[in-house]
Structure formats: C-alpha cells, structure tokens
Amino acid sequence: MTLSMRHADRHADRILELVRSGRPEIGSDIVAQSWGRCINEYRLHPAKPHDPVFISRVELEERRARQADIIACARYEMTTLYQQLADVESAVVLTDTDGVIIHMVSSPEFAAEVGPLGLRVGGKWSEHDAGTNGMGTCLAAGGPVSVRREDHFYTQFTQLTCSAVPVYDPSGEIAAVLDVTSRSSLMQQHLLVLLGMTARMVENRLIDARYRNAHPLHFHSRPEFVYTLHEGKLAVGDDGRILAANRSALFQLGMQSMEDIRTRKIEDLFQTSLEDMLQRSMSSSFHPVVTYRANAALRFFAVARRPATDAKGAPLALAAGAVAAESASVVAPTPQRVPPRPAVPRPAGAPGSIFKDxxxxxxxxxxxxxxxxxxxxxxxxxxxxxxxxxxxxxxxxxxxxxxxxxxxxxxxxxxxxxxxxxxxxxxxxxxxxxxxxxxxxxxxxxxxxxxxxxxxxxxxxxxxxxxxxxxxxxxxxxxxxxxxxxxxxxxxxxxxxxxxxxxxxxxxxxxxxxxxxxxxxxPPLRERSDRRDLIAHVLATESGGVGALSAEAERLLLEHPWPGNLRQLRHVLRTAAALADGRPITREHLPSLTQVAAPAALPTAVAQARPATPAAEPAAADTALPVKLNPIQANERQVLLQLLEQHRWNVSNVAKALDVSRNTLYRKLHKLHIEVSHPD
CATH class of the missing domain: 3.40.50.300 (P-loop containing nucleotide triphosphate hydrolases)
Structure with a gap:
C-alpha cells in the first residue's frame, strides 16, 4: 500500500469514527456537522474516489447571464483581493447559490494545477457534490466558514485550505459565495475578515447596480465613517421610500431585515426629507451633514445624491473595487514592508529651471x-x-x-x-x-x-x-x-x-x-532631450536631495518610453526612493519598469490579476506621505497606485476600468493624496 493510500485510509477512518461515535463535537463544530450531512444525508463516503462535477458550457453561459450583475460587481473586488494577498498559490472564487463557480481569479500556473480537482469555472462545489469544502459548506451553513486541509471530506482536497463568506443581494438573501482557496493554512480568521469586507463592497456595488434610478444615501453616526466600508447605505425612491439597504444601515437603524425597512420612508427614519437632504448635501459640497433619528436623539451624519441615471445630478460615489462607494478597500497583509522613515522636506526650485529641452x-x-x-x-x-x-x-x-x-x-x-x-x-x-x-x-x-x-x-x-x-x-x-x-x-x-x-x-x-x-x-517625456537632468531633478525632489542612481537604474530610466510622462516618472522615483531608503537606487527598486506584463492572449482577469510583485511596493512609498492615512485608506491608496501604474498613469483609462467618471476618480485620488494634476 502506498503512502498516499495509507493517508487516504486514515483520513476516511477519522471522519467515519467521529460521525458514527456521535460525539458532542458533532453538534457544535461546523466542520463536523458538515461531515455528518455528507454521510447521513448525501450518502457520500470519504474513502471512495471523488470525480469532480462540471456543468455543461450551455448551462454555464445561462448561469453567468443570470448572475451578470453580481459578476460585474465582484470582478474588480476579486482581482484587488487577489493582488493584495500576493500569493501565487491561491485563487479567489465566486460561486452561485448552487455552488457552481461562475468567476475565478488566479495565476495561470495555480489554475492549471487545481483545475483537474474541479476548481475552475463551471465546477460544482456544493456539499452534495464535493463534500465538506469552503464554498459548499458556507452555503449549507449560511455563514462564514474556514475549511482547512484535513477538514475536507475528500482526501484529494486535503492539500488545500478554503475560506468562504456569503454575499447578500439587496433583498437580504444569499446571492453568491466568495471564497479564497490556497495551499496555505495560516491566518484563516484574518482572511475571513478580508473576505467579509470584500463581500460588503460587492453588496454595496450591487445596490448601485440594481437601483440606478434611486437616490443613494450614505450615513453613519461618526462623520469619518461616511464614504467608508462601515457606512450605512440606502437606495431611496423619488417619493422618499426606502428601496434597499446594506447590512450596516439595518444595524445602525435597529432593523432586523429588509422587510422591516422597505415599508418606511426617509421621514420615518430621519428628521428630514429627501429633498432637504439633497439640497443640504449639495450646498456642503457633499460632505456629511447632521441629521437625527426620527423620534429619537440619535445623531447621524449623512450625504444624499441624485440617481446615477440623472445626467444633471451629482456624480455617484466610486462604486467599484478599492474605491467602492468611496469607501475603503480591503486591508490585506503586505509582505516585506519597508520600515517607515521620517519625511524630509522637498527642495524648492523655480519651475522654469527644469526646462532644458x-x-x-x-x-x-x-x-x-x-x-x-x-x-x-x-x-x-x-x-x-x-x-x-x-x-x-x-x-x-x-x-x-x-x-x-x-x-x-x-x-x-x-x-x-x-x-x-x-x-x-x-x-x-x-x-x-x-x-x-x-x-x-x-x-x-x-x-x-x-x-x-x-x-x-x-x-x-x-x-x-x-x-x-x-x-x-x-x-x-x-x-x-x-x-x-x-x-x-x-x-x-x-x-x-x-x-x-x-x-x-x-x-x-x-x-x-x-x-x-x-x-x-x-513634447512627451520620451522625446525630451533633457531627460537626464529632469530625472535628477525629480529624484532630488522626491528623495529630499539624498537619492542616487546606479548606472543600471539610470539606463532603465533613460530608455523607458514613459507613457505616463512626468506624472509616471514622479511616482516611479517616489516609490524607488522609499524602497531604497537612503541607499543608491538599483534595478530592484524599479519594479514597474522591469515587470513583464500579463500575456494579452489570456482573456480573463486570471491573466490580468498577476500577483503584485510585491504588493507592498506602492505601500512603501506611502511612508513618505506627510499626511497619515488610516490602514484602510493606505491600502486603498496602494490599490489605486497599482492601477495607475498598470494603465500607465492614464486617468481616463483607469476611470473606464473602474466604470466611474473621471470627476469621481479625481476626487478619490485627491482624498488619498495621489498627485495626478501636478504636473499635467
């Protein structure tokens, strides 16, 4: 008997013994409960070989069409989370309520390895089909779950660890499951938090997508939490009636379900009307204004906006990804973070002195x-x-x-x-x-x-x-x-x-x-004859006059085509100065100039979402910021910097990728102290 066969037998014996013994853990442990369902309800056996289940291409296309808005709302959030995890042996997965994978983000290498196990688009991962696993058990339990290696029902999945959370639609029903599957068994509780935050961003985007004719209203009891992941969000009809709410809104207003709030009008919740809130929000430049809970002394800070379909109304808040509803992005661990150092003053100089072309x-x-x-x-x-x-x-x-x-x-x-x-x-x-x-x-x-x-x-x-x-x-x-x-x-x-x-x-x-x-x-930067002097000037500005270039780094900078021009140069050198931390800048401090782009032939976000190399590099540049950002803002800033680099500092293309207006993106960049208008 081979080693793998003995391992499979031991794994099966452990599950069978626990389920048949009727130990107390069966009633309290979510994994043990799942094992019990697999054996007693689905009549599965852990020792029998498991063949992955796939639906047909036609059925898959039909399912993806039905879930098109959920996929659209989750696509960028999944890519962002994958980049933040910076783990090439991981996949971010979205399933429908039957456990069918309808979207997945991973490296091509890891996708090729786990594809034969059924971990690819079209694979079915309900408990009935795949035994105990993150996606299926999340659906069965109706809540977040982590299934570590040996927790899986079938032996061939014990090399993997899955963490999954439900995604709710505006009616309060589970609409999908968001999962991270990897070879790592570490930090699963932390990963559940990240997944939960990502799911909430998807839910907020789903409200925007399904209620584009409604007025979005953002509120919180603390003004600094408006336009963040923690805000309450309502979709309000023209008559002031509440059409949808996120989970934070229900919690803050003391509501138990969507049915409780859908019978209310805005006047039933706050001491204001929709029109008053719109006018006050506009006059305050869409900064939060004070309002009070109806029939109570509870104070809230709120902002109301015109519908997205109203061309004369104010632009919607960021409804996608790291900038969803102008809220913060997921905070993910970033490897090899450079220790912060005190910010140094930038040398002043006459703007005209840098023009030698x-x-x-x-x-x-x-x-x-x-x-x-x-x-x-x-x-x-x-x-x-x-x-x-x-x-x-x-x-x-x-x-x-x-x-x-x-x-x-x-x-x-x-x-x-x-x-x-x-x-x-x-x-x-x-x-x-x-x-x-x-x-x-x-x-x-x-x-x-x-x-x-x-x-x-x-x-x-x-x-x-x-x-x-x-x-x-x-x-x-x-x-x-x-x-x-x-x-x-x-x-x-x-x-x-x-x-x-x-x-x-x-x-x-x-x-x-x-x-x-x-x-x-x-002229663009690539055509300027004073590139060498300009690079030296910008480096002195971004490093406080202490930066130096190695010969190879200078050659890379001089030969680069600079599609983002001076703006791109400034951010590349700012990041390099932070990474070098006082040492001469070398090739390794210029990752955006040396990374190989994902092959254009790969048609999905799987190819585009190559793990950041490393994800901490843009964040390292934040150490030179004169304004301290909270962890969520810092992480959101990192994601936007990565997107700008990916789109060569073309703000219009980034706005198109996020499906937001340039106005909205400019406001977010300004809020996060990302300079895109100096120079332009």
Whole structure:
C-alpha cells in the first residue's frame, strides 16, 4: 500500500469514527456537522474516489447571464483581493447559490494545477457534490466558514485550505459565495475578515447596480465613517421610500431585515426629507451633514445624491473595487514592508529651471512674450506631460507674477460644483445652506493667472458663461446680481484635441478661438532631450536631495518610453526612493519598469490579476506621505497606485476600468493624496 493510500485510509477512518461515535463535537463544530450531512444525508463516503462535477458550457453561459450583475460587481473586488494577498498559490472564487463557480481569479500556473480537482469555472462545489469544502459548506451553513486541509471530506482536497463568506443581494438573501482557496493554512480568521469586507463592497456595488434610478444615501453616526466600508447605505425612491439597504444601515437603524425597512420612508427614519437632504448635501459640497433619528436623539451624519441615471445630478460615489462607494478597500497583509522613515522636506526650485529641452525653452519664451500682451495660451500634450508646471513657469515670469496662480482642474469637479467653484456664491445662495459665501476661482485669480486644466471637460452650459467672463472681464457670483471686475491672464490646457471636440459639438467653437490665442504643443517625456537632468531633478525632489542612481537604474530610466510622462516618472522615483531608503537606487527598486506584463492572449482577469510583485511596493512609498492615512485608506491608496501604474498613469483609462467618471476618480485620488494634476 502506498503512502498516499495509507493517508487516504486514515483520513476516511477519522471522519467515519467521529460521525458514527456521535460525539458532542458533532453538534457544535461546523466542520463536523458538515461531515455528518455528507454521510447521513448525501450518502457520500470519504474513502471512495471523488470525480469532480462540471456543468455543461450551455448551462454555464445561462448561469453567468443570470448572475451578470453580481459578476460585474465582484470582478474588480476579486482581482484587488487577489493582488493584495500576493500569493501565487491561491485563487479567489465566486460561486452561485448552487455552488457552481461562475468567476475565478488566479495565476495561470495555480489554475492549471487545481483545475483537474474541479476548481475552475463551471465546477460544482456544493456539499452534495464535493463534500465538506469552503464554498459548499458556507452555503449549507449560511455563514462564514474556514475549511482547512484535513477538514475536507475528500482526501484529494486535503492539500488545500478554503475560506468562504456569503454575499447578500439587496433583498437580504444569499446571492453568491466568495471564497479564497490556497495551499496555505495560516491566518484563516484574518482572511475571513478580508473576505467579509470584500463581500460588503460587492453588496454595496450591487445596490448601485440594481437601483440606478434611486437616490443613494450614505450615513453613519461618526462623520469619518461616511464614504467608508462601515457606512450605512440606502437606495431611496423619488417619493422618499426606502428601496434597499446594506447590512450596516439595518444595524445602525435597529432593523432586523429588509422587510422591516422597505415599508418606511426617509421621514420615518430621519428628521428630514429627501429633498432637504439633497439640497443640504449639495450646498456642503457633499460632505456629511447632521441629521437625527426620527423620534429619537440619535445623531447621524449623512450625504444624499441624485440617481446615477440623472445626467444633471451629482456624480455617484466610486462604486467599484478599492474605491467602492468611496469607501475603503480591503486591508490585506503586505509582505516585506519597508520600515517607515521620517519625511524630509522637498527642495524648492523655480519651475522654469527644469526646462532644458530646446523645444520647451522656445515654447516658454514664446508663452512669456505673448501673455505679457494679454494673449491667452492653450497648452496641448499627452496626459502627465507637465502642462501645469509649464503654466506656473509662465506665470512666474509674467507681469502678473505678483498675483496668485489659481489652478482649476475641470475634470476633477462634479458638474454641479464647477459653476460655484469658478464664479463663487453668496451666503444662502443654496436652499438650506448653512455656510458663508465664497469667492470663486476667477475672483481669486484677479491680478494673477487662472489656469484651466482639462478645459475640454467643462460642461457646455458653463462654457457660455466663461466666454462672457473672458469678453466682459467681470464675474457675477451665484445668488447675487453684483458684478466684480477682474483682471487675470488665462492659460488653458487639455490632452484632448479641441478642434475634434468642436466638430463633435462637445465644445464651443467661439470659446476655442478665444482660448487659443496661441497654441503650444508640449513634447512627451520620451522625446525630451533633457531627460537626464529632469530625472535628477525629480529624484532630488522626491528623495529630499539624498537619492542616487546606479548606472543600471539610470539606463532603465533613460530608455523607458514613459507613457505616463512626468506624472509616471514622479511616482516611479517616489516609490524607488522609499524602497531604497537612503541607499543608491538599483534595478530592484524599479519594479514597474522591469515587470513583464500579463500575456494579452489570456482573456480573463486570471491573466490580468498577476500577483503584485510585491504588493507592498506602492505601500512603501506611502511612508513618505506627510499626511497619515488610516490602514484602510493606505491600502486603498496602494490599490489605486497599482492601477495607475498598470494603465500607465492614464486617468481616463483607469476611470473606464473602474466604470466611474473621471470627476469621481479625481476626487478619490485627491482624498488619498495621489498627485495626478501636478504636473499635467
């Protein structure tokens, strides 16, 4: 008898003895209970060979079609969790309520190893089909479960450890199971916490997906928990009736089930109405406002928004992945974390001093001459090519250098706030406003320079108002009839081709000619002849003047194509400086320049979700942050940095990957202190 056969016999004998003995553990241990069901109800035998069960391709396609919204909501969260685990011998799995795997994220190597065991899309893992296992036992028990190696019913699964949690739909019913299967048997309780957090993010996304016509309302008893994983979330109809709620909302409101809350209106829960909450949220720039529990003294902080399908409403919060509902991402252990060191001040320097490329110096000289005659300047170029740094250099050598340089990123503001940010407003201009008036950006730029970045993203209705301000040189704040004369020099920028936007009817032709007094094309980093000097300058800035490059590292930096331009260079060197920790930067400190991309031929997230190498590298850069983030924010920041690197610092592509607006993504990046508008 071989060693494996003896092991199988011992494993089977142990299960049979425990179940037949009727020991007390049977009634209290979730695994022992599962063994009992396998033998007594399903008539399975642990010593008999188990053949994996697969459904047909046609049935699989039908199941995936029925679960399309759940898969869409879980896909990115699963990929993020897999990357955070940084374990090549693991898989993140999603099953339906019959235990059929409908989506899976893993490395190609591990997927090939466990595929013959049935761990692949289409495999069936209910207890009846596969005995005791994480996915099937989670469904049978109706709650989180960890099934370690020897806990599995069948011997061939004892090389694996499974942890699984249920995913609930907006009606409160189990809709799917989220599972991590790996060769490791460590930290399963911690992994259950991570899975639970991921499941809650999927549930929040599912509410957004199924109630896009409803008003999302976020609340918590503590303001810092609004827009986080711990927030309560409601979907509210136009009539104020509650359509759906997440589990945190039920708990905070003292409700037992969705049936308890679906009969209520917002006035039954809080001392406010839907319209009042919407107006107060808008006037507070969607920061949490105070409200109270109906018929009680319990205080909450809440934010309400217009439906996602309302084009005139405020943008939805991040509804996907590490930025789900603008909440935090899962906190996962990160290997080989670099010890933090004190942040060092960055050396100051004149922005113009970093331009040594002949084309840039010529452009800079041209811009300085024309702006002295009040001629508007339009800067064009790829994302991250340094448009704002260039604009600052023009300002500092202009007749208005004594005034303020006011930058406005038109893509980073919600459409409902661009107008108030640009033109300002008086106190009480919004119904229910509890704040004082505010000078808009145009008034702030009086006597200085107004820099309108991503001007192509300005809404059409505001383009007309901006054109009037440029022609009349006076501005009227919202909520008042008073006009204020303004004198500022204008610099605009866009990575989009404005003439094409004009032809498409998405940008006013008269405003384009008003902005483009002179149009300058900034070269991308890969075409600049001063790359070596620029790399040295950025490294000195990011390392506090103590960074040094090895010859090989310098060669890698000089030869890299830099699709993300200066923005990508800055973050690569910031990460490298943190990893080197005062030592010379070598090849190993530049992982994003040396990693091999996943093969494009692999069609699913399995290929795309290669484990981060290592996942701690972006997090290491966080040690230089001047602002301390909590663990959830730090981890969310790490995930977004990885996505930006993956998409070569193209914010538009990252926003498309997350299925959110660029405005929403810009707000999240700003909140997490990820610089994407400096330079641009």
């Amino acid at each position: 002949p084309r840039l110096t010529a452009h800079l000289d041209t811009a300085r001459r024309v702006i002295a005659r009040q001629t508007p300047v339009l800067l064009c170029g790829e994302t991250g090519s340094g448009k704002e740094v260039f604009a600052r250099a023009v300002h500092e050598a202009s007749p208005h250098a004594g005034g303020a340089f006011v930058a406005v990123n038109c893509a980073s503001l919600p459409e409902t706030l661009i107008e108030s940010e640009l033109f300002g407003y008086r106190a009480g201009a919004f119904t229910g406003a509890q704040r004082t008036g505010r000078r808009g950006k145009i008034l702030q730029a009086d006597g200085g320079t107004l820099f309108l970045d991503e001007i192509a993203d300005m809404p059409l209705e505001l383009q007309a108002r901006l054109l009037r301000v440029l022609d009349e040189r006076q501005v009227t704040p919202l909520g008042t009839e008073e006009t204020h004369p303004v004198d500022f020099q204008l610099i605009s920028a866009s990575h989009q081709h404005l003439p094409q936007r004009v032809r498409e009817g998405r940008f006013r032709e008269d405003l384009y000619y008003r902005l483009a007094g002179i149009e300058l094309l900034l």
